[in-house]
Amino acid sequence: xxxxxxxxxVPGTIIFDAEQSRKGYWLNxxxxxxxxxxxxxxxxxxxxxxxDEWAMTEEQKQAVLARDLNWCMRTGGNIYFLAKIGxxxxxxxxxxxxxxxxxxxxxxxxxxxxxxxxxxxxxxxxEDGDAQAHRQPQGKAGQAKKD
Amino acid sequence: MARITASVxxxxxPAIGAAMDLGKTQEDYWKPLFAGYDFSKQWMKxxxxxxxxxxxxxxxxxxxLDLIPTFAIGTAAQYQPADEGWGPRPVPVVQGQPELAxxxxxxxxxxxxxxTIVNKMDVDHGLTVPLSLMCGEQHPQTGAWxxxxxxxxxNVVQYPVPSGRRCFQLGQAIRRAVESFDEDLNVHxxxxxxxxxxxxxxxAGLINREWDxxxxxxxxxxxxGCADTPHxxxxxxxxxEGIELVMWLIARGAMADVAGGPAPKVAHRFYxxxxxxxxxxxxxxxx
Numbered sequence: 001x002x003x004x005x006x007x008x009x010v011p012g013t014i015i016f017d018a019e020q021s022r023k024g025y026w027l028n029x030x031x032x033x034x035x036x037x038x039x040x041x042x043x044x045x046x047x048x049x050x051x052d053e054w055a056m057t058e059e060q061k062q063a064v065l066a067r068d069l070n071w072c073m074r075t076g077g078n079i080y081f082l083a084k085i086g087x088x089x090x091x092x093x094x095x096x097x098x099x100x101x102x103x104x105x106x107x108x109x110x111x112x113x114x115x116x117x118x119x120x121x122x123x124x125x126x127e128d129g130d131a132q133a134h135r136q137p138q139g140k141a142g143q144a145k146k147d
Numbered sequence: 148m149a150r151i152t153a154s155v156x157x158x159x160x161p162a163i164g165a166a167m168d169l170g171k172t173q174e175d176y177w178k179p180l181f182a183g184y185d186f187s188k189q190w191m192k193x194x195x196x197x198x199x200x201x202x203x204x205x206x207x208x209x210x211x212l213d214l215i216p217t218f219a220i221g222t223a224a225q226y227q228p229a230d231e232g233w234g235p236r237p238v239p240v241v242q243g244q245p246e247l248a249x250x251x252x253x254x255x256x257x258x259x260x261x262x263t264i265v266n267k268m269d270v271d272h273g274l275t276v277p278l279s280l281m282c283g284e285q286h287p288q289t290g291a292w293x294x295x296x297x298x299x300x301x302n303v304v305q306y307p308v309p310s311g312r313r314c315f316q317l318g319q320a321i322r323r324a325v326e327s328f329d330e331d332l333n334v335h336x337x338x339x340x341x342x343x344x345x346x347x348x349x350x351a352g353l354i355n356r357e358w359d360x361x362x363x364x365x366x367x368x369x370x371x372g373c374a375d376t377p378h379x380x381x382x383x384x385x386x387x388e389g390i391e392l393v394m395w396l397i398a399r400g401a402m403a404d405v406a407g408g409p410a411p412k413v414a415h416r417f418y419x420x421x422x423x424x425x426x427x428x429x430x431x432x433x434x
Binding site (some may be wrong): 005007010011012013014015016017018021025028029031032034035037040069070073078079080081083084086088091093094096097098100101102110111112113115116117118119122123124130131133134136138 | 161162163164165176206207208211212230231232233304305306307325343345346347348350352353354355356358379380382383384388411419421423424426
């Protein structure tokens with residue numbers, strides 16, 4: 001019998017469950033290696049060569065090279081592991097989280113200061129909130145798309 | 148005998164630690180947040196515990212995907228602040244309480260909770276940020292935390308995390324364990340993490356002030372009902388990382404009223420948005 005996964009109908013959200021964890025095992029373990037300063041140096045010196053030392057899929061490597069955190073997450077990455085890449089790049093958690101929305105850093109920061117993203121319209125896939133698939137990307141990037 | 152006299156609840160956002168470490172607490176962005184802890188720092192001095200039982204989660208620091216314990220109790224003599232990729236926080240080493248920790252581990256396992264026992268681990272912002280908020284800045288070498296700490300790590304990284312109900316029951320078992328320890332110790336139990344936040348995807352930045360405050364009301368007045376909140380409600384209403392709030396239910400379950408005693412006194416309550424990506428909640432309950 002299939003497992004109950006009610007969290008799959010939440011928009012803009014990938015829950016890191018056992019299935020995602022299995023898919024992302026080597027991607028996340030690569031991220032973990034960046035906890036050591038010497039590995040951060042080696043990665044920065046030649047990213048591709050360092051990634052090739054890990055049993056990651058080609059898609060996972062491309063997602064890391066592109067610094068596309070949404071793509072990394074779809075291939076099994078978890079934000080607390082992916083944060084080690086951000087730390088290596090000198091990025092804060094806010095910069096990393098904001099990068100997944102399409103908003104600029106300033107836009108995302110302003111949204112948080114004004115009380116954050118509302119849950120209205122963002123509880124179930126198919127509603128009309130700003131996190132829904134048909135309203136991506138957000139911020140100026142989204143405006144540019146409409147114009 | 149040892150006894151739990153109070154419980155403390157607070158968010159543990161890493162940016163709060165960074166703001167303290169970099170001397171930014173008086174900047175406009177941070178000032179209102181730290182003002183909410185002025186009472187708490189004085190309260191800690193006036194109500195100094197002998198031991199803090201600190202419930203938190205590790206953020207892919209001590210535990211990678213090599214090993215994912217649902218509940219892990221630290222029985223070591225000390226714990227180093229971890230390098231999470233930005234370098235270790237400049238805060239004092241955390242002193243453990245191996246005798247009480249080992250006693251609690253044995254008692255709680257005999258009450259049917261299968262804990263993982265940890266004798267060596269570094270502690271990340273999940274543990275050190277609450278200490279900084281409650282005790283103020285401490286010099287890494289010449290300063291010290293006010294008392295020994297028993298770290299208690301809960302898996303909230305890989306789903307499924309333990310249910311709120313299980314956490315609430317575990318808190319009750321921890322209270323019984325503490326009360327069966329012969330030495331006369333004043334113990335605080337802290338629950339950390341939350342409140343509403345989401346760090347991923349197009350929904351990143353979600354905050355739900357109404358839901359958070361209703362949840363706080365219920366945590367205070369109807370903890371058993373609060374413990375029945377299903378996982379999906381946390382995800383849907385408080386964001387994918389809001390599920391950290393189950394850890395608060397461990398501390399709440401350890402309070403005297405759950406075992407038939409009087410209702411706790413709400414010594415302090417505070418709520419603030421934002422700290423980086425997160426809604427910050429804070430409570431102090433006294434038995």
